[in-house]
Amino acid sequence: MARRSRSDRWRECLLERDREALRRIKMPSRAQPMLATLTDDRFSSADWIYERKLDGERCVVVRRGNKVHLLSRTGRDLNATYPELVEAMRQQPYERFIVDGEVVVFSGKRTSFARLQARIGLTDAAQVANSRVKVHLYLFDLLYLDQYELKALPLRTRKTLLRKSMRFGHEIRYTPHRSELGEDMFKTACDKGWEGLIAKRADSAYVPKRSRDWLKFKCDHRQELIIAGYTEPSGSRVGFGALLLAYYNGERLHFAGKVGTGFDQRTLEQLSAKLKPRVQSSCPFERRPRGIGKRVHWVTPKLVAEIGFTEWTRDGRLRHPRFLGLRRDKSAASVTRERSE
DSSP states (O other), X not given: OOOOOHHHHHHHTSOXXXXXXXXXXXXXXXXXXXXXXXXXXXXXXXXXXXXXXXOSEEEEEEEETTEEEEEOTTOOBOTTTOXXXXXXXXXXXXXXXXXXXXXXXXXXXXXXXXXXXXXXXXXXXHHHHHOXXXXXXXXXXXXXXXXXXXXXXXXXXXXXXXXXXXXXXXXXXXXXXXXXXXXXXXXXXXXXXXXXXXXXXXXXXXXXSEEEEEEEEESSEEEEEEEEEEEOOOTTOXXXXXXXXXXXXXXXXXXXXXXXXXXXXXXXXXXXXXXXXXXXXXXXXXXXXXXXXXXXXXXXXXXXXXXXXXXXXXTSOEESOEEEEEESSSOGGGOBOOOOO
């Protein structure tokens, strides 16, 4: 009797309807991630699963033989920044797969995007090797395995295959979930200081766009915003005083306010070095915003920052904003105000 391949074994474990949903296709070189929709409606349902919302950098991993590529949400290659994760994924038992996950750094028991900043900017091999910031890759979805695309399979089935097909340990970790008890888990998440939860429809397919089959329950308010300028520092502060923030409303930039907190000395110096080459004479807004002072430097609106805040004001500005870090996984052109649906 012929020996069954590993591929035959995992496919034979599927229900007949799931085997019929498999697509045998040429392996793609990348995958557009599925994105969650923000909502204020917290709910519990047996038809949904609930995962911890990780505070890190989205990462799609594509492995073809010995070649492994870590890709950001926008398709940027992350291999030089996270070489230890590249090697860990190269040690996986399957040689052809595409998985979706998040690179994180812990501060105590919480994932910290602020601490991850110390690794996000590194590409020099020596600096990466000497970094004391240890990263982990949490995997939460499986999109391709062997010669088959899995996107049409129900989420629960994809997660089962993910857990069985990958080896998990210190660097590569499985993202656990709970069923039904969404409201209880959300309360626990906020009590523990997590960013929130991702609620996912258990029978949903994986689609390369923002979808209401994945929902974000946030414990605090966060928003990706464009840096449109900065003010001069005062006193003993170096670099800059505050960042001027914006988002797109249609094709126009809308002023979202200033942020002057959340920076340590190192961040002020590093961010200032990124901003100065981008200085431009013209204001990127249709009209100069009020209340920003005279000592302002406009910059090409390309850098994207993650900002925490308490609420939006009626005129579309942030109340009590704080800087959390730069994002390199989202283009400025796609930054709009995120609203609950």
